[in-house]
Each structure stands twice: as C-alpha cells, then as structure tokens.
Amino acid sequence: MKTTKKIVCNIGLLIVFSICYNSIIGFLFVLLVIIGFLVWTSYSIQSSIYCDAICKLNTDKKKIALSFDDGPDATHTNEVLDILKEYNIKSYFFLIGEKVKQNPAIATRIRQEGHLIGNHSYFHKGTFPLQSTNNIFKELEQCNTIIEETTGEKCTLFRPPFGVTNPMIGKAIKRMQSKQKFDVIGWDVRSFDTTTDDIDKTIHKIIKQLKPGSIVLLHDRLSTTPALLRRLIPQIQEMGYELGI
C-alpha cells in the first residue's frame, strides 16, 4: 500500500510538472503513465488499491505456502493431493464454484486433508472483472454457498480470478466483508505455470523469487503440476524452507 501511495504522489507531481510547462508531450506522457498505473493496479493483486490483499504469510521465518487455483479438477487435483499428503504439506486451494458442483468428492477431500479452501468465483469467466458490483457479489455468494454445502465449512477466503481487481470487484468484496469474514489472498511469487510446459523454467522462476513468507501461485488443473511438485518440493526443502500455511 505504501508503494501504491508513493506512485500516486509521483503521478501527481508529473501532472503538476506537465501543467506548469504546458507541454503536449508532457501531457501525453502523463496520460500514458496514468493508463499504465490503472492497468498495473488492476492486474497486480499486490497493489492492494481496490481491496487489501494478503500476499505474504505473517512470518519472517523460512516458511512458504503453496496455493492452487482453478480446481477441483477431475483429472489432476487428486494426484496433487496425494503428493501433498506424502510430504505432509497443507496448502491453499482456491476453488471455482462450478467445478465444486461437478467434483464434490474432490472438494470434500481437500477439506478433509486439512487444506484451506477459498472462493475463486463461481464461473471464472474472462468477463468476471467486467460485471457489475451486484453480479460479482451474487457470484461470490453463489460460490461460497456451494463450497459450504459441499464441504460443510463456511468459506472465508477469496482470490479474484486472474488476480484482477477493480472498483466493482473491490465493492463486491466489501459487501461480502460486511456480512462475514472474507479475506483476499494474493501471492508474491507468480510461477506463470499456465504459460509453459517447461517444468525446469517454472521451477527456476519460483526458486529465484522465494522469500520467507512467500505465497506461490500454482494451478492444480494443469497436467504438469504433479511432476512439477515432485521436483519443486524437495528443492524448496533443501533450501531450508518449511512448507505450510
């Protein structure tokens, strides 16, 4: 949040500078900076400008958390759970409501094995961020309802689809928070595992960003995730990190 405030101040100074010099180039430059800033705040969950997101564990110890988005997946989530069980690691799973309805036994297994379940919208459509506050709120409620009906536990965590936040999403989150605990969980290590099948590349990307308290973003719907975990977990442990939540 401090970084965001500094950036807002810098943009303000640029605007003043531009007006003072009455320069079209200066004005266009400021306009570009503002557009860039708006894109950054929407796509960076860490900007925390539309909602406060927890992007790190509250620890200075060498502990990190793995988080998995877009499940429960009928093909790959069970294998991911098997591996986590083998290493006795608890993680975050941000579930899509529609998939919970399709795969209730997997959602139940995630809960029974001690992982934390979060809301990741009901449909996870590309148009999610473009909807009205009302519709976003309804979708968040719908996802919470199916998670609660399936696992028997109230869902108090949320991760926005694509990590995108904007004023409508921010207002819908606040409306949820006025009714119940509803913490927004982001990440500080983005693996970009959806963009490549090259496991080495993804592992390298994760390892070089790891810090005490890091939350790593992964996807349990990917066919590469089980193989990635089998190599990533021992490497992280060899670096002296504990994995958990």
Ligand SMILES: [Zn+2]
């Ligand atoms: Zn997602």
